[in-house]
Amino acid sequence: MATPPLKLHHLTIPLLFLIPTLLLTTHYLHSLPPTPTLTPHLSPSPHTFTFTIKLLTYNRLPSLTRCLTSLSRANYSSDTVHLHIYIDHFPNSSISSDVGQKLETWRKILEFVDGFEWVHGVKLVHYRTGNVGLQAQWLEAWWPVNDDDFVFVVEDDVVVSRFYYLFLKRVISGYYYNQTGYSPFVFGASLQRPRFVPGKHGNKMNLDSGTRLFLYPLVGTWGQLLFPKPWKEFRLWYDDHKAKGIKPLLEGMVTNGWYKKMGERIWTPWFIKFIHSRGYFNIYTNFPHETALSVSHRDAGVNYGKSIGPDSQLVENSRDIDLLTIQPLSNMKWYDFCFREVLPGRVAKELSGVSDILKTMEKQKPIILVGILEASEKTVRNLICHFERLNIRNYIFMAPYSKLELLGDLARRGHPVIDTQEVFNSVLSKMSSFELITDVIVKAYVTKKCLDSGFDLLVISGNTIPLSNSAVLDSGGSTDDFSIGKISRHFYAKSSSDSSRIWGKSFVLQLADAVESLVSHDGGDFVDAIEKVSKKQGVRLKVIDETDFSLKLETVGANQSVPTNTKMISWLPATDINLVTDRLQQLGMWIIDGDFSCKAVVCHQS
Numbered sequence: 001m002a003t004p005p006l007k008l009h010h011l012t013i014p015l016l017f018l019i020p021t022l023l024l025t026t027h028y029l030h031s032l033p034p035t036p037t038l039t040p041h042l043s044p045s046p047h048t049f050t051f052t053i054k055l056l057t058y059n060r061l062p063s064l065t066r067c068l069t070s071l072s073r074a075n076y077s078s079d080t081v082h083l084h085i086y087i088d089h090f091p092n093s094s095i096s097s098d099v100g101q102k103l104e105t106w107r108k109i110l111e112f113v114d115g116f117e118w119v120h121g122v123k124l125v126h127y128r129t130g131n132v133g134l135q136a137q138w139l140e141a142w143w144p145v146n147d148d149d150f151v152f153v154v155e156d157d158v159v160v161s162r163f164y165y166l167f168l169k170r171v172i173s174g175y176y177y178n179q180t181g182y183s184p185f186v187f188g189a190s191l192q193r194p195r196f197v198p199g200k201h202g203n204k205m206n207l208d209s210g211t212r213l214f215l216y217p218l219v220g221t222w223g224q225l226l227f228p229k230p231w232k233e234f235r236l237w238y239d240d241h242k243a244k245g246i247k248p249l250l251e252g253m254v255t256n257g258w259y260k261k262m263g264e265r266i267w268t269p270w271f272i273k274f275i276h277s278r279g280y281f282n283i284y285t286n287f288p289h290e291t292a293l294s295v296s297h298r299d300a301g302v303n304y305g306k307s308i309g310p311d312s313q314l315v316e317n318s319r320d321i322d323l324l325t326i327q328p329l330s331n332m333k334w335y336d337f338c339f340r341e342v343l344p345g346r347v348a349k350e351l352s353g354v355s356d357i358l359k360t361m362e363k364q365k366p367i368i369l370v371g372i373l374e375a376s377e378k379t380v381r382n383l384i385c386h387f388e389r390l391n392i393r394n395y396i397f398m399a400p401y402s403k404l405e406l407l408g409d410l411a412r413r414g415h416p417v418i419d420t421q422e423v424f425n426s427v428l429s430k431m432s433s434f435e436l437i438t439d440v441i442v443k444a445y446v447t448k449k450c451l452d453s454g455f456d457l458l459v460i461s462g463n464t465i466p467l468s469n470s471a472v473l474d475s476g477g478s479t480d481d482f483s484i485g486k487i488s489r490h491f492y493a494k495s496s497s498d499s500s501r502i503w504g505k506s507f508v509l510q511l512a513d514a515v516e517s518l519v520s521h522d523g524g525d526f527v528d529a530i531e532k533v534s535k536k537q538g539v540r541l542k543v544i545d546e547t548d549f550s551l552k553l554e555t556v557g558a559n560q561s562v563p564t565n566t567k568m569i570s571w572l573p574a575t576d577i578n579l580v581t582d583r584l585q586q587l588g589m590w591i592i593d594g595d596f597s598c599k600a601v602v603c604h605q606s
Contacts, residue, residue: 049148049172051165052082052121056137057156059090059102061109063299068116070159075166082121085113086141091131135267139238144228151226157299158222161315164191164293167324168225171283174326176227183329185412187230187275189283190220191294193312198254198272199603202338207286212324214333215281219271222311223294224282234274241270248273251600253337272337277595279413281334285324291315334414338603342414347407349422354396354449357416361394366456368395369446371526373420373439374573375462377406378596379580383462384415385591385598390469394455397462398442400435418446428512440515440526444508447493451500459491459526463580464570465589467562482534483542484527488550488570491527502539510537553583562587 053071057064071083087109090102113125132140142151150172154160171189175181197205198218207214241248248269250256259269274280285293290312298308315321334342348354361367372380380397387395399407401421411417424438427445443459450457460466481499483492493499511533518524518532534541551562553571562569569589571580584590593599 049150050082050145051079051168051172052084052142052149052151054141054151054153055083055085055156056088056134056141056153057085057109058088059105059109060156060299061105061112063157063297064109065112066297067154067156067158071154072116072118072120074160074162074164076120077166077169079165079169080121081165082124083118084124084126084141086137087113087125087127088133088137089128089131133265135264135270138267139235142226142231143235144232147228149228153221153224153226154294155221155296157297159295159297159314160191160223161293163315163318163321164223167191167285167293167321170324170326171225175283175329181326181329184229185278185280186215186227186329187219187234187280187282188227189225189285190218190223191225191285191292192220192222192296193290193292194284194286195311197337197339199336199338199601200252200254201605202603203340203605205339207333209288211286211333213327214284214286214335215329216284216335216339217272217275217279217281217337219268219275219282220284221268222296230280233278234271237274237277238270246594249599250276252603253601276337276601277593277597279409287315287320289313291320336414337601340603340606343416344412344414346414346416347411348396348416348418350426351423351445351449354418354423354446355453357396357418358450358453358455360416361455363454365394366458367450368392369398369443369450369457369459370395370462370464371398371439371443371459372403372406372462373398373400373435376577376580377403378577378592380406380410380462381596382584382590382592383465384410385600386465386589388598388602389591389600390466391602391604392466392469396446398439398446400439402435418442434516436525437516440529441512443526444511444529447491448500448503448505448508451493451495451503454495456495457491457493460568461489461570461573463573463575464488464490464568465584466568468567480540480542482530482539483544484530485544485546485550485568486527487546487552488568489525489527490550490568491530492544502537507533507537507539553580556583556587558583558586 055064055067055071057067087106090106096102110125110127116123138153141153144151152164152168168189168191175183175186175189194205194207194214194216196218197203248259250269250273253272255269255272258266275282287293291314292312293315295310295312295314297310330345334344336342343360346357346360348357358367370380370383375383387393395416397407397410397415397417398420399410399417401419404419407417407419420435420438420442423442423445428441447457447459479494481494481496481502484490485492493503511529514533514536515524515529518529524532531541533539548563548565550568550570551566553569554575556562556569569587581590591599
């Protein structure tokens with residue numbers, strides 16, 4: 001039977017504004033499935049889509065009765081909403097003494113489902129011939145037939161508010177079909193009360209009373225709306241990893257322990273690992289007084305050894321729904337698995353944009369400016385994982401035009417970035433735009449901006465890994481205003497009235513005048529340019545003794561370990577990436593997986 005389309009009636013919803021950087025990026029891994037398009041799927045007006053409830057059940061007739069009753073009482077505004085019920089079978093592996101009782105239980109379930117009247121659309125019952133378990137129940141419940149096919153998945157111990165569909169209809173209209181509000185990195189909406197932080201030692205989930213909608217990567221299993229495109233992408237990712245024997249292990253997460261204990265009986269660790277690798281988010285609601293649009297009674301089953309009871313109360317007042325104003329994504333709070341706030345969209349395209357980024361930084365710590373012009377994408381992502389491990393938060397990436405897609409992806413994941421070419425054009429558009437020259441000049445201007453803003457600054461290459469937090473950030477204990485490391489190619493500037501005066505506009509302009517010939521003829525870099533201009537200007541520049549401070553990766557033997565007093569390891573841009581990867585793996589410093597995502601989530605409480 002053909003599925004009739006659901007008419008989406010006109011909704012009066014404020015226009016949404018997509019975070020600017022989402023327009024810059026497609027995706028980051030050429031080896032992964034194609035990136036979802038940044039353009040929303042636009043149906044002819046009025047929009048048409050199908051909405052199907054996928055109800056998963058096993059042997060809990062009282063739970064199923066309660067769930068179906070709540071679903072049938074909801075307000076569907078005369079829209080067509082389909083109901084698909086998936087009934088898992090009991091194991092047939094052996095004949096047990098209670099087989100007759102089991103058969104009777106399932107007969108009662110089938111009789112109830114057959115007699116249950118669903119007036120809102122097509123009712124479909126899928127009664128399995130064998131026991132497949134909770135993971136297959138979820139994963140095999142849906143393959144979107146097109147980009148206008150939506151599902152709302154509930155397990156049988158869940159009940160929903162009468163207003164749940166009205167809210168989900170707003171979400172679909174505002175965050176999927178609204179051209180200015182669509183983001184391919186939002187995979188759906190959870191209706192359950194937000195209460196769980198999966199990152200070990202993460203922050204408590206403290207939300208202010210004014211926050212009604214926010215974004216959070218965790219999938220909800222107690223009433224989850226799924227968008228078609230991300231779900232298809234997940235299923236293909238799952239098939240690829242499952243076929244290759246890759247496990248959904250993500251260290252530092254509570255769910256990792258769940259998987260090690262329950263294995264393929266559960267599906268959420270797979271989806272969590274996928275979301276972590278892609279940097280996707282879920283829409284959550286935050287109602288007062290521990291209420292929600294869907295509530296789990298946490299009945300005994302796969303997830304609970306015994307019944308616990310409801311985790312919250314249903315929203316029963318329509319005025320609460322009126323408070324859920326669909327707002328621009330850029331105005332919403334974003335959080336990671338540790339429930340640390342994520343700040344997407346921090347892209348500087350001119351020097352004033354650098355000032356805006358600096359306002360989001362912790363004042364008491366130096367800024368680490370990372371130039372990634374000559375760094376591979378893999379090493380940049382590996383460096384981010386080391387920043388997370390060391391709880392280094394005050395960093396900014398500088399990306400040239402040739403790495404524009406990487407720039408966009410980093411920014412929408414919450415990493416601050418500088419568009420080197422745009423900033424260069426805003427200050428010295430008349431000069432050569434050769435990428436290395438552009439890189440050096442913009443670093444000089446950003447250094448001045450940091451010093452004028454009261455920040456110390458450490459400039460490093462993307463071909464660098466810090467091994468310590470404090471020792472690296474004070475550049476080996478140098479007390480001078482300016483210092484360099486010739487092995488690691490780093491530059492350190494301490495903020496003071498003297499350093500800000502010395503690193504004035506005339507110093508920057510002289511560096512800009514000198515850099516073109518220096519780079520073009522001598523193959524120099526930022527450190528060389530600073531050394532040359534400082535000498536010419538009579539500025540004291542400390543050269544750090546890096547005997548114990550920094551180590552070149554190329555000098556580390558295959559079976560050699562890094563000395564304990566080493567604070568930074570780096571390598572030349574021309575070093576073969578396979579050699580870099582092998583050496584870092586041997587040293588335990590290659591901490592990304594095959595998806596170029598961190599192997600672990602590391603929570604540092606705010």
